[in-house]
Amino acid sequence: MSSTTEREKQAPRPVRRPGDRIFEGLSTSAGILILLTLLGVAIFLTLEGLPGITASPDDLGGKTGGKNFFAYVWPLVFGTVWAAVIALLIAVPVAIGVALYISHYAPRRLSSTLGYVIDLLAAVPSVVYGLWGLLFLSRELAPFYQWLADHLGFIPFFAGNPSGGVSANSILTASLVLAVMVLPIITAICREIFLQTPRLHEEAALALGATRWEMVRLSVFPYARSGIVSASMLGLGRALGETMAVAMVLSASGVVTFNLIGSTNPSTIAANIALQFPEAFGTFTNVLIATGLVLFVITFAANFVARAIVERRKDFSGAN
């Protein structure tokens, strides 16, 4: 062994040509530029947002309804998280079902085509979802909401308006649109993970006489659990930051309420920015940028956790 290292020491060092150095420098700096961009997003948002955070309510000319920054952003944070959580509650079970159908139930030959069809949902631009939610879905859902208010009105979620009646441009409609938008993301990741289930586990379960559902429950789900969690977190990140669908569908009034089908709804950070920014000026612009910073921190945290789970899983599944 020692003779080898000696020979390596004596061997001529590899030639480093100028072209090599330039090319390596270029590609390294491109990578570092990406890190700087991410850092820059945080820095520039903080720089432009700080005047908004520290501004007194009087400076804002009543744009925030006489509240300081934190009182202004709290209902928005609530609305953002609330809408995203409802969307996830709807989307995750459906996404798991769709992923399972594609990976384990559909005929093998069809499965990639079916996956592509679901991916088409991700290709539809968000503004088109907004259009669909505003001009189609909310009108179709109005009778259903009325039924909910009539029969389940004793549950606070379905209380409807205090004066009777319901609003179809409510947070439930917005969340339904969000659910459709995050569905392809969650489905795609779940599908990949379901397909990675060790074949031997599945075959062992089937050989012991399990039905297909028992096989899925005993071998696929335990294997995929952390993957489902991280897929849901990624979907959550997307739902938190989605702007246009909410901005177009929701009639918002900056309140904190759990009523799903009333006409007063909490707005979300992203939708609020989209609605207010084109007309904003002065310090109010800084306030909006500061709310954007809050949104950035929330989604960054959600994505960070999700990716960390995936990373940890990678080491684990590599051993299998």
Place this chain on the structure above:
Amino acid sequence: MTTTLQRTPEPDLQRELQEHQLPTYLPKAILVGAVLAGVALTVAGPLSIAQAVIVAWLLTWALPIASRVVEGGRKAADRTVTLLVASAFGLALIPLGSILALVISRGGPQLNAEFFTYSMRNVVGEGGGIYHALVGTLLITAAATVISVPIGLFTAIYLVEYGAGNRLSRWITFLVDVMTGIPSIVAGLFAYALFVIFFGEGVRVGIGGAVALAVLMVPIVVRACEEMLKLVPNELREAAFALGVPKWRTVVKVVLPTAISGIVTGVTLAIARVIGETAPLLIIAGLTDSVNFNLFSERMTTLPVFTYFSVKFPGVPPEASIDRGWGAALVLIIIVMLLNLVARAVSYFFSPKGER
């Protein structure tokens, strides 16, 4: 060996085995029956399409119920889950079909020569078109591509060819993943906060939109290129090194040409992803009724922003503006679908032999 063989009780055994089993044709029969019932009820008139779908779906529950009676609990649970899983897939198709049908039926009648060649300058009520928005979308997306492809491609080259799993490359990979989750509106605010420094308050400029889109596009390009470069067989690199080719020439002349079809596919898909972005352009590129070819000054309308304002703030009377919004949405969807098709076609026809 001369023992008399007893007659095996085959027919009875078979009957016994099949006694607690539903016939194999039953699931298909029930599915066909439910579909036929739904179609009949719609055609005959008492139900709307939505109601008929619900009725047909309820009818398919006959299978798990029959299974519970004949086959017992475990089989019934299995069939119930099969039905639920298939229903989930069907449920996911409803919004897709509904959106496409709606956009085509409402937007289709809007598409004519005037719609594509007129801007909204001095248009009140009917008439006008999306020429200015098309120009804006194409220019801004092209600029975003020009910014993000070199950065994304070089980063991918670093990750695959130079980084080789060191600390920096692991961090880049992780943060690129996190970056894919940046909300698009935050990218818009970032571009605004950046350009405010140069242009002053209330800046609206096309290149800002391009920067915002580039922030969203770079991580997608990096991921796609990285995957493709990893697929290039190491033997090709080693053969080039053995011939004394410098590393950078190996990358440029051997690795990239091998992976080019995958890279083009990835970039096209990335363009398709960002071309429909609304929120960042709403913030930094703004809205105007006129055609603007200059990325570096004044507002620039794009198709998604045009759609948004046409529908959300239609003015009086609203019909003409909302119709234009549907038309613009249809054009946008067609562009996105075309880009997706081009990407698939490139990866199908130009990928190296054997990978198809």
